Amino acid sequence: MRIIAFNGSPRAGGNTDILLSSALQGIDRRENRIDVFRLNDMNIRPCQNCGGCTETGVCVVDDRMQQIYPAIRDADRVILASPIYFFALSAQSKIMIDRCQPFWCEKYLHNRTLEKEDGPHRHGLLLLVGGMKKQIGVDCASASATAFFRTITVQEHRTLSYLGIDQKGAIRNHPTALKDAFEAGRRLVNL
Numbered sequence: 001m002r003i004i005a006f007n008g009s010p011r012a013g014g015n016t017d018i019l020l021s022s023a024l025q026g027i028d029r030r031e032n033r034i035d036v037f038r039l040n041d042m043n044i045r046p047c048q049n050c051g052g053c054t055e056t057g058v059c060v061v062d063d064r065m066q067q068i069y070p071a072i073r074d075a076d077r078v079i080l081a082s083p084i085y086f087f088a089l090s091a092q093s094k095i096m097i098d099r100c101q102p103f104w105c106e107k108y109l110h111n112r113t114l115e116k117e118d119g120p121h122r123h124g125l126l127l128l129v130g131g132m133k134k135q136i137g138v139d140c141a142s143a144s145a146t147a148f149f150r151t152i153t154v155q156e157h158r159t160l161s162y163l164g165i166d167q168k169g170a171i172r173n174h175p176t177a178l179k180d181a182f183e184a185g186r187r188l189v190n191l
């Protein structure tokens with residue numbers, strides 16, 4: 001299987017990073033191909049709503065997103081890992097998601113589905129970490145993430161969210177988070 005993972009945190013070695021690594025450790029790399037996109041390090045312009053993708057379903061902006069489009073098209077499993085910022089997904093995550101508007105056009109305007117016709121159903125995993133203990137951050141981030149997953153024809157996804165995790169690396173002290181993530185990664189490829 002081909003698994004793609006988006007890391008929407010700018011903090012290398014931070015909580016999102018640690019949680020995502022645990023999920024990926026649950027996936028056998030000998031049998032599966034994993035590509036991780038560290039969005040903070042990628043030159044991706046925000047969507048300009050230029051209308052370029054409306055007719056064709058193809059984005060005309062030439063940047064690192066052009067590397068992500070084929071990866072999304074090819075993926076069997078998609079993981080999105082993001083910290084919660086201002087009760088939402090991080091900007092790094094959201095910029096990538098907004099640039100998936102060509103898939104939205106393809107699916108909803110041109111009635112074409114991304115799904116590989118004879119392949120397995122596409123499943124997703126959403127990993128969220130927030131420093132506050134306010135559920136609204138998870139709810140808002142989840143709403144955007146769900147729109148993203150459905151747009152790229154990931155019909156189902158699971159969510160693991162952890163609140164009250166603020167200091168860099170604090171997720172390691174959570175009683176179940178790393179084990180949960182490992183198990184979620186393992187299950188993701190066995191669905």
Ligand SMILES: Cc1cc2nc3c(=O)[nH]c(=O)nc-3n(C[C@H](O)[C@H](O)[C@H](O)COP(=O)(O)O)c2cc1C
Binds near residue numbers: 084165168169
């Ligand atoms: C700009 C900014 C905004 C934040 N806003 C929220 C928020 O609205 N809700 C929340 O629970 N945590 C918020 N946090 C805390 C982060 O979600 C928290 O520190 C998280 O553990 C960071 O994950 P990371 O280590 O992967 O970067 C914010 C942090 C930053 C830097």
